[in-house]
Amino acid sequence: MRPPSARATAVTTVAALTLIACTGSPDEGGDTSSSTTTTSSSSSETTSSSSTTSTPTVAIDGASQGLTEAVAKKYGSQSITGAATTGTWRGAKVAVVTSEDDVTLAARPKGEQWRVVGGWWPSMDEKADLGTGPRHVLLLGSDARPGQTVERSRADAIQLLGVDGSGGAGVMGFARDLWVPIPGHGHGKLNAAMVYGGPKAEVGAVSSLSGIDVDGYLVTGFGGFKAIVDELGPLSFDSPDGLDSHLPGGQIPEGKSKLGPNEALAYSRERKTLPRGDFDRSRHQGLLILAAAIQARVQGPDTLPRALTVIDEHATSDLTATQMLRFAASFYKVNPMKVGHEVAVGPTGMQSGQSIVRLGAESRKDLRSFRDGRL
Numbered sequence: 018m019r020p021p022s023a024r025a026t027a028v029t030t031v032a033a034l035t036l037i038a039c040t041g042s043p044d045e046g047g048d049t050s051s052s053t054t055t056t057s058s059s060s061s062e063t064t065s066s067s068s069t070t071s072t073p074t075v076a077i078d079g080a081s082q083g084l085t086e087a088v089a090k091k092y093g094s095q096s097i098t099g100a101a102t103t104g105t106w107r108g109a110k111v112a113v114v115t116s117e118d119d120v121t122l123a124a125r126p127k128g129e130q131w132r133v134v135g136g137w138w139p140s141m142d143e144k145a146d147l148g149t150g151p152r153h154v155l156l157l158g159s160d161a162r163p164g165q166t167v168e169r170s171r172a173d174a175i176q177l178l179g180v181d182g183s184g185g186a187g188v189m190g191f192a193r194d195l196w197v198p199i200p201g202h203g204h205g206k207l208n209a210a211m212v213y214g215g216p217k218a219e220v221g222a223v224s225s226l227s228g229i230d231v232d233g234y235l236v237t238g239f240g241g242f243k244a245i246v247d248e249l250g251p252l253s254f255d256s257p258d259g260l261d262s263h264l265p266g267g268q269i270p271e272g273k274s275k276l277g278p279n280e281a282l283a284y285s286r287e288r289k290t291l292p293r294g295d296f297d298r299s300r301h302q303g304l305l306i307l308a309a310a311i312q313a314r315v316q317g318p319d320t321l322p323r324a325l326t327v328i329d330e331h332a333t334s335d336l337t338a339t340q341m342l343r344f345a346a347s348f349y350k351v352n353p354m355k356v357g358h359e360v361a362v363g364p365t366g367m368q369s370g371q372s373i374v375r376l377g378a379e380s381r382k383d384l385r386s387f388r389d390g391r392l
Contacts, residue, residue, distance in 0.1 A: 077101050077114055087131040088114050088121055095141060104322030106329050109338035113319050113346075116140070120318050122346055124338040134339045135346060147347045151390030153179040153229055154336065154344055155220050156306070157211065157236040158285065167238040168215045168333060172208040174285060174302045177223060177231070179390040180347040185355035187392030188306050189227075189383065190299035192362050196373040197226045206373060211236075217335070226376065227361070227384040232344070233336040241331035242285075243278035248327045251275040254284075254308045262287040281305060299360045307358060310348065318349050357392025359383045 073096040075089040080101040088097065099116030110125040114136075121136040137145035158174030159167040175191040193208035200221040202213045210222035216234045224231050237245065246252065252275065259271035264287055266279025276284065284301055291297035313320060325341065334341070361384060363377030376384075386392060 073097075077116075079103065080112070080114065081131075083125070083131045084112055084114070084123060087123055087133055091121060091133045091138075092141070100319070102319045102322045104324075104326035106325045106338040106341055107334065107336075111322050111325055111338050111342055113321050113342075115317070115319050120346065120349070122342045124342060126338065135343045137350065145350050147182070147343045147350065149182050151179060151181050151388065152344055152347070153177055153231045153387075153390065155216075155223055155231050155234045157216060157219055157234055158242060158302070159211070159236055159238040160208075161238045167241070168236060169212060170238075172211050172219055172236075175207060175219070175223065175299070176302055176306060177227070177229070177387075178306070179229075179387055179392070180344065180351065181390030182347070183391075184350065184352040185389075185391030186348060186351045187357040187359070187387055187390070188303045189358075189387055189392065190303045190360040191223065191226075192295055192299055192360065192374045194295065194365075194372065194374045195226065195361065195363070196366075196368055196375055197222050200225065204368075206371070216333070227387070229384065229388050233334060233340060235328070235332055235334045235336070237328075237332035239282060243282055244331045245327055246276075246278040246281050249324060251277050252281055252305070252309055253312050254281075254305070256284075257304070260284055260287055260290070262290055276305075296360055296362045299362075300358075303358045303360065307356075314349060318346055321345055355391060359387075359392055 073089070073092065073094050075085055075092065075096065076098045077085050077088060078100040080088070084101060097116050099114050099119070101112050101114045103110060103112045105111065108127050112123040114121040114123065117140065119136070119138045119140050122134050123131050124134050125131040135146045135148070137143070156174065156176040156178060157172050159170045160173035161167045161170035172193060175193060177189045177191070180186045191207055193206065195207040196204060197207050199205050199210045199213055199218060207222055207226070210218040216236045220231045220234050223229070254276045255273045256269055256271055260267055260269040260283065262283050264283040266277065267283035267287060269276070269280055269284055285305055286298070288294045288298040321342065336344070361376060361380040363375045363380055365372060365374055367373065383392065
């Protein structure tokens with residue numbers, strides 16, 4: 018039987034864990050100190066030999082001089098009044114500047130200057146600049162126990178997020194016992210790929226199974242996941258079936274509730290009490306992602322920098338700041354009616370003395386559909 022589908026508003030690989038609104042923080046180091054309101058003049062043209070030079074005003078709360086100048090360059094001769102929130106990702110500075118309906122994404126890698134990397138600007142009648150074509154990012158939850166390496170342990174959660182660049186998106190979960198080719202290691206269970214070759218091997222296995230080019234990954238362990246939820250705040254969640262688990266925080270009622278670190282982790286880990294075991298667990302993980310996405314979208318794109326900062330402290334990724342900002346922000350331009358949620362499953366069997374899952378026909382069809390970034 019095919020797992021239940023869900024259609025909901027989605028927001029980001031980052032949005033998967035963006036749970037509450039953030040407040041901006043000033044830039045640190047390598048830039049002129051920020052001020053509450055900074056006015057920057059871009060180059061202007063003299064309309065006539067007798068006219069005065071027109072200089073646009075750019076006033077951005079929370080922005081450093083360097084960030085203000087980068088945004089001013091984007092706006093050219095148009096004045097702008099807005100606010101900036103800033104954060105960090107893999108050693109780079111990141112920022113979201115909002116001005117009414119305009120959203121500007123900026124990044125400053127270490128040792129470099131601020132530059133605009135994407136956004137959308139209805140005030141200038143410009144379409145969104147967030148990259149073109151389908152993009153996919155793999156979210157991994159490691160089963161590492163105390164003393165074990167997060168990136169070289171089995172994957173307890175395997176969720177692929179996608180956007181199609183045209184308002185569509187999806188979340189695809191993967192049963193961890195799927196029997197797949199693992200690049201450089203023959204065949205094995207999908208969740209074992211990370212043991213053999215780290216997150217990149219997991220990405221390779223998912224790509225091999227699905228035929229989808231995966232842009233990058235984000236991986237965290239139990240402790241990292243709990244720390245992220247703890248620092249970003251409780252998750253507003255509407256459970257379709259409730260949970261009765263022996264795990265800490267595993268008593269979750271059907272309907273609306275607030276999930277703290279223990280509750281969110283229990284909901285994403287429990288499988289023994291679920292009718293379809295690991296298949297339902299993967300479905301639960303996708304539901305958490307969608308719930309967090311909805312909550313993050315309500316708070317707005319200015320929450321992204323703080324979320325990135327927190328996640329960066331408790332997770333690892335091979336995505337650059339520009340890639341992460343553009344991918345995350347893409348979900349704010351998604352049509353809620355074009356978001357799908359499925360789980361890649363199939364019949365169980367035996368292989369090399371172990372119980373496995375072979376990808377079923379319906380899931381193969383879903384994966385083919387998801388290659389364009391939309392389910």
